[in-house]
Amino acid sequence: MKLRFPTILRLLVFALLIVFLIRPEWFASVFRPLTENNAPAIYNQGSLLTLTLLHLRTVAIATAGATVVAIALAILVTRPIGAEFLPLSRSLVNIGQTFPPVAVLALAVPAVGFGEKPTLIALFLYGLLPIFENSLTGLTTLPPTVTDAARGVGMTGWQRLIKVELPLAMPIILAGIRLSVVINLATATIGSTVAAKTLGEVIIAGLQSNNLAFVLQGGLIVGILAVMIYDGMSAIEKFIAKRTGLVQQT
Amino acid sequence: MIEIENITKRYGAATVVNDVSLVVEPRTVTVIVGTSGSGKTTLMRMINRLVEPTSGIIKLDGEDNRSLPGHELRRRIGYAIQGHGLFPHRTVAQNIAIVPVLLGWDKAKIDKRVEELLSLFQLDPTIFGPRYPHELSGGQQQRIGVARALAAEPNVLLMDEPFGALDPVIRSKAQEDLLSIQKRFGTTIILVTHDMEEAIHLGHKIAVMDGGNLLQYATPAEILANPATDFVATLVGTGDRPFRFLSLNSTGDAVEPGNAEGEAIPASASQRDALAELLWSGRPALPVINEAGKAIGRVTVEGLVKRASRPAA
Numbered sequence: 001m002k003l004r005f006p007t008i009l010r011l012l013v014f015a016l017l018i019v020f021l022i023r024p025e026w027f028a029s030v031f032r033p034l035t036e037n038n039a040p041a042i043y044n045q046g047s048l049l050t051l052t053l054l055h056l057r058t059v060a061i062a063t064a065g066a067t068v069v070a071i072a073l074a075i076l077v078t079r080p081i082g083a084e085f086l087p088l089s090r091s092l093v094n095i096g097q098t099f100p101p102v103a104v105l106a107l108a109v110p111a112v113g114f115g116e117k118p119t120l121i122a123l124f125l126y127g128l129l130p131i132f133e134n135s136l137t138g139l140t141t142l143p144p145t146v147t148d149a150a151r152g153v154g155m156t157g158w159q160r161l162i163k164v165e166l167p168l169a170m171p172i173i174l175a176g177i178r179l180s181v182v183i184n185l186a187t188a189t190i191g192s193t194v195a196a197k198t199l200g201e202v203i204i205a206g207l208q209s210n211n212l213a214f215v216l217q218g219g220l221i222v223g224i225l226a227v228m229i230y231d232g233m234s235a236i237e238k239f240i241a242k243r244t245g246l247v248q249q250t
Numbered sequence: 251m252i253e254i255e256n257i258t259k260r261y262g263a264a265t266v267v268n269d270v271s272l273v274v275e276p277r278t279v280t281v282i283v284g285t286s287g288s289g290k291t292t293l294m295r296m297i298n299r300l301v302e303p304t305s306g307i308i309k310l311d312g313e314d315n316r317s318l319p320g321h322e323l324r325r326r327i328g329y330a331i332q333g334h335g336l337f338p339h340r341t342v343a344q345n346i347a348i349v350p351v352l353l354g355w356d357k358a359k360i361d362k363r364v365e366e367l368l369s370l371f372q373l374d375p376t377i378f379g380p381r382y383p384h385e386l387s388g389g390q391q392q393r394i395g396v397a398r399a400l401a402a403e404p405n406v407l408l409m410d411e412p413f414g415a416l417d418p419v420i421r422s423k424a425q426e427d428l429l430s431i432q433k434r435f436g437t438t439i440i441l442v443t444h445d446m447e448e449a450i451h452l453g454h455k456i457a458v459m460d461g462g463n464l465l466q467y468a469t470p471a472e473i474l475a476n477p478a479t480d481f482v483a484t485l486v487g488t489g490d491r492p493f494r495f496l497s498l499n500s501t502g503d504a505v506e507p508g509n510a511e512g513e514a515i516p517a518s519a520s521q522r523d524a525l526a527e528l529l530w531s532g533r534p535a536l537p538v539i540n541e542a543g544k545a546i547g548r549v550t551v552e553g554l555v556k557r558a559s560r561p562a563a
Contacts, residue, residue, distance in 0.1 A: 149335030151300055152408075153348050153398070154325030167339045243382075244339035 010231060017224050021049040024217075031213040039211050043202045043218075052221055055198040058116060058191060059184045062123030067177055070128050074135030075161065089132070097129035101187050105194050119191030119198070126187055127180035134176025138169025171241040178233040185226045189218065251276050252297065252406065252438065257306035259292055259462075266292045268462040269306070274455075276311075276405075277436040279429075281453035283446055283485065289462040290442045294408055297440065298327045310406065325349055328407035328437070332414040334395035336383040342368070342394050343379035349402040367397040371427065389420035396428065400437070409441040413448065425452060446485045450474070450494050458482050470498055475561050492558035497522040501538055504557055505547035510535035517546060525554045 020027055024042045031041040073089050076082035101122040108118035142165060150164045166173075192200030199218045206214025252274040259267040267289040274280045284290040295301040297308055299320045308315045315323055336345050343364045350360045368375040371393040383391055392412065399407055412428075413421045429452065432439055443449055449456045450470045457467045458478075466478035474495050477483035486494065501524040502517030514537040515524050528536055528551050535550040 143338075145331060145333045145335040146337060148300070148331060149329070149337070152298065152324060152329035152331065152335070154321045154323070154352055156321045159352070164337060 010228065013224060014228060017221070017228075021052055021221070024048050031217065034213040034216060035211055039209065039213075041213050043205065043214050045205055046201065048202070048217070048221065051197060051199050051201060052225070055185075055188055055200075055222070056225070058119055058196060058198055059123065059181060059188050062120050062188075063127050063177065063181050063184055065120070065124045066127035066180060067131055069124075070131035070176070071135050071173065074132055074139055078136065078139045079157070093128045093132045096125035099125065101126050102190060102193075105190065109194050114195040116191070116196045118194050119188065119196040122191070123184045123188060127184050130179040130183070131173070131176040134179075135169065135173045138172035139165055142168050168244055171237045171244065174233060174237045174240065178230060178237070181233070182226050182230050185222055185229065189222060251309075251311055252440070253307075253309040253312075254293075254297075255307045255309070257293065257296060257303050257308060259289070259296065259301060260304045265462050267296070267303075270459075270462075270464045271306075272457055272464060272467045274438060274440060276438050278454040279432055279439045279441065279452050280455045280457060281449040282440065282442045282457045282459060283444065283449045284459035285444060287461075288459040290444075290457075290459045291410055293459065294410060294440055294442050297406070298324045298329060298408055300324070325352055325402065326404055326406075328399035328402075328404040330395045330399040330407065330409045330412045332411040334383070334391045334415075336391060336394055336398070338383055340382075341379065342373075342381050342383065342386070343375075345383065345394060346398045346401050348398060353402055355402075363401060367401060370431070371397050389416060389424065392416055392420075392424060393427070396424075396431075400431070400435070403435070405438060407437045407439045409439065411443055412441065414443070428452065446487065447490075447494070450497065458485060471495070471561075474498075491560075493522050493525075495560075496520065496525055496554065496558050499557070501549055502540070502546075504549050504553055505538050506550060506553055508535070508548045509545070510537045510548040510550075512536065514539040514545065515549070516541070521549070521554055521557060524549050525551070525558070528554070 028041045035041050070093070073093070077086040077089050104122035104125060105118050108121045112118055112121070146164065146168065147160070150160045155163065188196075188198045189200030189203055191198045192204050199222050202218030202221075203215050206212065206216075206218065254270060254272050254274075257267055257270045258265065270289075270293060282290040282294060292301055296303045297310075297315065299315060310327075318326075336342075337348070340348075343361075346364045346367055347360045350363060355363075364379065365375040368378055373390065373393065378386070378390070378394075383394065386394065392415070396409075396412065399409075413424050416424060425448065428439070431437070441452060450473075453470055455467065456470055456473050458465045458473065458481075460481050466473060466482050468476075468478075473482060474486055474491055477486055497520045499521050500517060501515055501519045501521055504521050504524070505517065510533070512531065512533055515527055517538050517540050524536060524538075528534070528549070534552075535548045537545050537548050540546050
């Protein structure tokens with residue numbers, strides 16, 4: 001495979017991110033001009049690497065939960081037995097999306113206490129919609145000849161789901177998961193307002209001490225992570241879509 | 251043998267198939283012809299219970315087709331559809347192996363069967379087996395669709411407009427392939443089409459449907475000679491009738507003693523092809539050769555024209 005410019009650029013940015021997370025002090029001079037009154041240029045209240053990993057963990061757990069629930073719901077409402085639950089599930093998932101995560105945090109803290117838990121609840125609810133809607137689209141827009149053939153060759157309902165419907169819907173479902181991950185990567189930062197260990201801590205610390213360097217560090221790491229994960233998942237989707245013949249090979 | 255007894259299918263107030271009865275003899279090709287909305291596809295889909303009838307019974311070899319769960323019944327009946335319906339995420343070999351895998355055949359037997367079928371359809375197993383359906387041409391995809399339907403050696407093969415998406419040249423090749431496969435395996439085939447030409451060419455018997463009713467169920471010769479209703483006559487096409495009639499029989503059946511000049515025609519060609527050749531080349535007679543290439547007589551314009559006239563009722 002030939003390395004093209006965008007690929008090289010991504011690898012460079014990724015390498016830069018890793019170096020920054022392991023040895024942030026090497027970049028102190030870059031961030032120095034953003035500070036005032038001799039404030040520290042590099043976040044000094046904890047390890048950036050640890051915060052990044054915790055941030056990713058929170059997003060991963062919340063998205064995994066949302067993925068399982070959203071796909072299960074989509075499967076349920078596309079079976080004859082669950083068809084009448086479609087409008088209800090749609091409303092529920094829509095409420096999850098329209099309810100502001102900050103409000104979810106405020107409501108969840110009295111119930112489950114401070115820390116990671118309220119953040120997980122907020123991200124879980126916020127991540128449901130894209131995955132559910134995409135799974136629904138994927139499962140209901142399969143080529144009719146293929147679904148007919150699946151019945152015609154004698155597959156049971158379960159076999160059709162596992163062997164035909166889910167694999168063919170997978171690229172669209174993955175696109176939903178990708179959207180959800182990217183949204184949640186950014187949203188997870190507000191978890192730090194309720195003491196969750198995320199990169200939001202860096203940003204909030206910067207805002208409190210009026211230190212632009214901190215705000216920028218937290219924001220940049222989240223931004224770069226989002227872009228990298230977005231690209232990585234797009235590549236996986238394309239690969240699977242090519243395999244399934246859903247898009248013409250170029 | 252497939253016995254369809256008083257089958258009716260209603261969707262709400264609409265009757266899609268109305269009290270149809272017919273018997274399909276084993277090892278024959280039966281073609282169900284009709285316009286769209288005639289109920290022909292619904293009738294066929296009730297045989298493997300993709301559609302459940304409102305009333306009536308369908309028996310396969312004397313056994314009610316409801317005596318098995320639907321999916322098990324369908325594994326025993328081949329099913330090929332227009333636009334092939336191949337699974338795009340599975341290779342050609344995996345597609346063909348679908349039903350044997352569902353039936354739990356062992357791997358060696360499945361591999362052998364896949365190879366056998368690919369060779370039968372003139373596709374090299376080592377080249378085409380690992381390919382994905384979208385890497386094939388339309389004609390190749392259609393052949394794989396039929397190969398998949400035949401994979402578990404079913405006695406009965408249902409085909410829903412299997413050649414509808416093919417261009418004319420590939421279609422006639424596919425039709426010839428189907429006939430030779432039917433002869434070879436003795437499969438009972440039920441094929442749905444809107445094309446009377448195809449029906450006359452492929453069917454031992456033709457069932458003509460319109461508005462959910464079975465208008466006529468007879469041999470192609472009978473349908474051409476004595477269409478039961480005006481609608482059947484329209485489908486047959488009065489202008490083409492003599493030529494379609496000629497297409498039913500081979501040139502060998504029309505051979506007369508004697509010699510003729512010029513290029514010969516094989517005895518296996520249809521009488522219609524023979525007449526076409528006579529008219530086009532402007533000759534009064536053609537020599538006829540058998541499979542060994544030996545002259546066995548001649549066909550004449552006069553003789554063929556006589557055969558193209560309506561048989562006495």
